[in-house]
Amino acid sequence: MRAGAAGRRNRRPITESAERPLGIRFPMDAMDARQCPDTGSAMPIRRCATAETRTVGNRMGSSERAGALALPPVAQARLGAEFAGASAPPAPLTWGQQALWAAIRRRGREQTLMSLRRIVAMPRKGSADVASVLRAIGALVGRNSSLRTRIHVVDGDVRQVVVAAGELPVLLVEAGPEGSAAEEHHGAAVAAAVADQLAATPFDHAQEWPQRVALVRVGDRISHLVVVFSHLTVDFQAVEILLRQLRLLLLRGGIGAPAGPQSVDVARWEQDVNRRRSARAVAYWVRSFTRLPSRTLPWIAPPATSRFQRTVLVSEAADTAVRLAARRCRVTSSTVLLAAIAVVVSRWSGNDVCGLHSMANNRAVAGYAEAIAKLNQLGLVVVDTADRPSFDDLLPRVRQAALEAYRHSYYDPMELRRAFEAAGLPYEAGVSPHCYVNDVRLGVDTDLFGRAVDEAQVRAAMAGTSVTPAESLDHFTWRMRVEIIDQPRGIGIALTGDTSYLPPTHAERFLRDVERLLVEAAFGDMPWPWLPSASHEDRAI
Numbered sequence: 001m002r003a004g005a006a007g008r009r010n011r012r013p014i015t016e017s018a019e020r021p022l023g024i025r026f027p028m029d030a031m032d033a034r035q036c037p038d039t040g041s042a043m044p045i046r047r048c049a050t051a052e053t054r055t056v057g058n059r060m061g062s063s064e065r066a067g068a069l070a071l072p073p074v075a076q077a078r079l080g081a082e083f084a085g086a087s088a089p090p091a092p093l094t095w096g097q098q099a100l101w102a103a104i105r106r107r108g109r110e111q112t113l114m115s116l117r118r119i120v121a122m123p124r125k126g127s128a129d130v131a132s133v134l135r136a137i138g139a140l141v142g143r144n145s146s147l148r149t150r151i152h153v154v155d156g157d158v159r160q161v162v163v164a165a166g167e168l169p170v171l172l173v174e175a176g177p178e179g180s181a182a183e184e185h186h187g188a189a190v191a192a193a194v195a196d197q198l199a200a201t202p203f204d205h206a207q208e209w210p211q212r213v214a215l216v217r218v219g220d221r222i223s224h225l226v227v228v229f230s231h232l233t234v235d236f237q238a239v240e241i242l243l244r245q246l247r248l249l250l251l252r253g254g255i256g257a258p259a260g261p262q263s264v265d266v267a268r269w270e271q272d273v274n275r276r277r278s279a280r281a282v283a284y285w286v287r288s289f290t291r292l293p294s295r296t297l298p299w300i301a302p303p304a305t306s307r308f309q310r311t312v313l314v315s316e317a318a319d320t321a322v323r324l325a326a327r328r329c330r331v332t333s334s335t336v337l338l339a340a341i342a343v344v345v346s347r348w349s350g351n352d353v354c355g356l357h358s359m360a361n362n363r364a365v366a367g368y369a370e371a372i373a374k375l376n377q378l379g380l381v382v383v384d385t386a387d388r389p390s391f392d393d394l395l396p397r398v399r400q401a402a403l404e405a406y407r408h409s410y411y412d413p414m415e416l417r418r419a420f421e422a423a424g425l426p427y428e429a430g431v432s433p434h435c436y437v438n439d440v441r442l443g444v445d446t447d448l449f450g451r452a453v454d455e456a457q458v459r460a461a462m463a464g465t466s467v468t469p470a471e472s473l474d475h476f477t478w479r480m481r482v483e484i485i486d487q488p489r490g491i492g493i494a495l496t497g498d499t500s501y502l503p504p505t506h507a508e509r510f511l512r513d514v515e516r517l518l519v520e521a522a523f524g525d526m527p528w529p530w531l532p533s534a535s536h537e538d539r540a541i
Helices: 006-010 095-107 130-143 183-198 238-251 263-269 273-291 317-327 333-349 393-406 411-422 455-464 505-522
Strands: 017-021 054-055 075-084 114-122 148-154 156-161 165-176 210-220 223-230 308-315 354-360 378-382 432-439 466-473 478-487 490-498
Touching: 006 183, 054 095, 054 333, 095 156, 095 263, 130 165, 130 210, 130 223, 130 238, 156 263, 156 378, 165 183, 165 505, 183 210, 183 223, 183 478, 223 238, 273 378, 273 393, 273 411, 308 317, 308 505, 317 333, 317 455, 317 490, 317 505, 333 354, 333 378, 333 393, 333 432, 333 478, 333 505, 354 393, 378 393, 393 505, 455 505, 466 505, 490 505
Parallel strands: 054 114, 165 210, 354 432, 432 478
Antiparallel strands: 017 075, 075 165, 114 223, 148 156, 210 223, 308 466, 308 490, 354 378, 478 490
């Protein structure tokens, strides 16, 4: 039972708070959280996207973005979650960390490091008072040394250092009085605003912990827990593992099973048992990269004031079509999408060999399934269409090419650099001409329940497709990046392109070509060249 108004007035604050507009400040320079970091590499290192916010509800895995809301001034208090855990010797950065660290060093603090934001709706069961939630946070940090690690640079040597005990700063934000009919929605909106603020400055990895935490309180109960993780410390899979642990700690107060390998463990294994795996991957990269064309899309016009523009297509028709094509051809929806993008890139570029970069989570490596570390690295998918296959015949070829890329996506970036330089190949040579495909959907199933699957209905649904401009960027790694994202009313396909090669009108045509191809593939095979020929003006070539 919640305390009444008198109880709230008499409640002793844990720390001093002040009534002021929502705004969380950390001891770092203010940066624009919407910017994507530009790694400036021919083989960029990581997913580059506007940092997203996911709300994790009582059923883990559901997601939503709280709508924008004009927030009144709210009270804030700065608390602390004490933690203690096992110490560990200093270690180098993991290979995934090294690649991202190099990108940060090249760009300095010019752009905000992409953060991994999560909003956790507190479970209905279990304690939701401030003290209980702080204990759960402290226990989470204590059992995972990656969350209590700082990065030190001494004479150019970069090391991650585990701290055995300490205190994690936690912000307490009052969402408003209890009893409001819209208090739950208001708490979610406040949490979303807090997440944006927490992510608005880059992490100082030498001085602060690699996550920022805030609690949103409605009345006497914590309604939402906000966590912003540094991507330099954890990847998406690690975040999901951590959130499962946090949920158990909130519900039960403890976890019987030990934590998985931590970042320092992975770093030590990479210096020993995984060296041969890295050597095989580096050889694959050199061998594959020599097959790629040096030119892809042709230059069209001088760049816009912001050189890179993101354009987002949202299509219910494509969402259904991907599922239908995957079922018809007995492949995954990811394979269908990758093949469709390869086809359009091939048609627009006129090249028989297409190089697509993709992100691999490297969780298939022995012992890494539950690792709390940044393991994801770039893979290279090489698709050869010189023999003019039909789309159905192309699908198993793309699947095999993707598997080869994933098998060779775990490597020492310094060894890769040396091998590229020895072979006379470009490395970190500005904007990559090749396409980066990043499928970041939470669900990739082919379920068709409740969907209109009649061909006429699917084709008619294309009339409801929307194409909208999103953020603009001055710097970016890729000439073109295609993201596959979840959207409330369909699948989202986002193209971030260099406006010298993909001005906005051409970007929209590219996206609509992908949609059109997916719809065609849903209902039958397509012979080469897969799509009807377009005019020079329409195809930007």
